[in-house]
Amino acid sequence: MRKPLEGIRVLDMSRVLAGPWCGQQLADMGAEVIKVERPDSGDDTRAWGPPWLAGTRESAYFLSANRGKRSVGVNIASLEGQQLIRDLVSQCDVLIENFKAGGLKSYGLDYASLKVIKPDLIYCSITGFGQDGPYAHRAGYDFIIQGMGGLMSLTGQPDGAPGGEPMKAGVALTDIFTGMYAANAILAALWERKRTGEGGHIDMALLDVQVGVLANQALNYLTSGEVPRRLGNAHPNIVPYQVFPSADGHLIVTVGNDGQFRRFCQVLGCEEWADDPRFATNSARVAYRDVLIPDISQLLAMRSTDNWLAELETAGVPCGPINTLDKVFDDPQVRHRGMRLPLPHPKTGQVDLVGNPIRIDGQRLAADTPPPALGEHSEEVLSQLLGLDEETLAGLRKRGVISGSGS
Known part of the structure; x- marks a missing residue:
């Protein structure tokens, strides 16, 4: 070439x-x-x-x-x-x-x-x-x-x-x-x-x-005049979009739209969340993150990371593990x-x-x-x-x- x-x-x-x-x-x-x-x-x-x-x-x-x-x-x-x-x-x-x-x-x-x-x-x-x-x-x-x-x-x-x-x-x-x-x-x-x-x-x-x-965070400030604050592994504009503890470690869940959230709720056995006005749309979930996130965390902590990843991937919910570098370079896709x-x-x-x-x-x-x-x-x-x-x-x-x- x-x-x-x-x-x-x-x-x-x-x-x-x-x-x-x-x-x-x-x-x-x-x-x-x-x-x-x-x-x-x-x-x-x-x-x-x-x-x-x-x-x-x-x-x-x-x-x-x-x-x-x-x-x-x-x-x-x-x-x-x-x-x-x-x-x-x-x-x-x-x-x-x-x-x-x-x-x-x-x-x-x-x-x-x-x-x-x-x-x-x-x-x-x-x-x-x-x-x-x-x-x-x-x-x-x-x-x-x-x-x-x-x-x-x-x-x-x-x-x-x-x-x-x-x-x-x-x-x-x-x-x-x-x-x-x-x-x-x-x-x-x-x-x-x-x-x-x-x-x-x-x-x-x-x-x-x-x-x-600084991308979206810069525009968050320039648009609203509000200084963004640290959120750990959470996202300022999307919920749920963060790290959650599992029974044996952690996993990342990145729900990018309302359809994905509905499928996520089905996997968790909480289908009613998808129709709850506090959670039905992303903007609502951002406003009520302090209510929603603890409940999600409690459920995800009940099973292993691999178990959740398999079920969420099958349902079409974006998710992933947190790999150390030995696992990164041993990953089949990498x-x-x-x-x-x-x-x-x-x-x-x-x-x-x-x-x-x-x-x-x-x-x-x-x-x-x-x-x-x-x-x-x-x-x-x-x-x-x-x-x-x-x-x-x-x-x-x-x-x-x-x-x-x-x-």
Whole structure:
């Protein structure tokens, strides 16, 4: 299968998660992604372990966001390193960076400087707060942005309930969403460049993204003027739509319309609820959730999760279990869809990664090379793209401008 971004070359100068996630997405789509790292230590997340890949010092965190890339170790604090980046930019279509706003200007590697070298360059900057505004100078981390951007105010048990406090998501969702938005913006810019021949500067901010994905909760506030409150695992607009205890654990019930609620009532043996004016419509159930939910909870707690799931699925009531990750990757649907992605690895023989969920014409998009060792491709990239000979490369290594050979 020919991948949609074959022929596009990306210089990925980002580290940690949002930028690397963007670069990995582009690599999965077929782009050639060159990851620029500090020669001595590389991407910060290389050290974010344990866990480590067995027999190596490659962190699981780094492995999660860097497949399909080639690593070049370049010291951009040196004049020679800065020139190498400029030379590489002249051979690339896209540059991704997540330094602080204005952080690359002192190196001559900001958009205004590089646009002179490569007028059609698509330059994507990812920061916590954007390139302008009163917070532009601040560093931004996912956890902080989940709090500032409202997500934590919506997540967790209500005040007064056991454990009732604002809660972050268990995955760095703001970083992930920012990486996906950035990849989407780059695709749009590539299409625009095809039409106009012009590049551009993409300004992605984690805070913008977090506010942007508040979705219905943001509109709940903007429409009503009422600040949404934490509801634990309940839904602000739909009832019943939450986690319930069973005799041996928990299950999720997501009743999305009145017909499903009627079938749910039949399974519970409470058909009369479907005609009760307090519960017959979703808006009524939202108003009377404090009456309805305790009764549902009492009934569901009488039987096992598997028992309820089987009966509810047969009745066409949306429901599901709460799986730990061992059960996720052993789930027959997840296995069938190939979401565990084994790739060959030079040190361990194989590394298991998580597959890209995008499929086109039945084929899953996924890069076919594992995350690189630090500087693994320095000589290869610099000789292929810039024509540097071994003597020149040896001199750059000796002066600490580059790292190479997986060092």
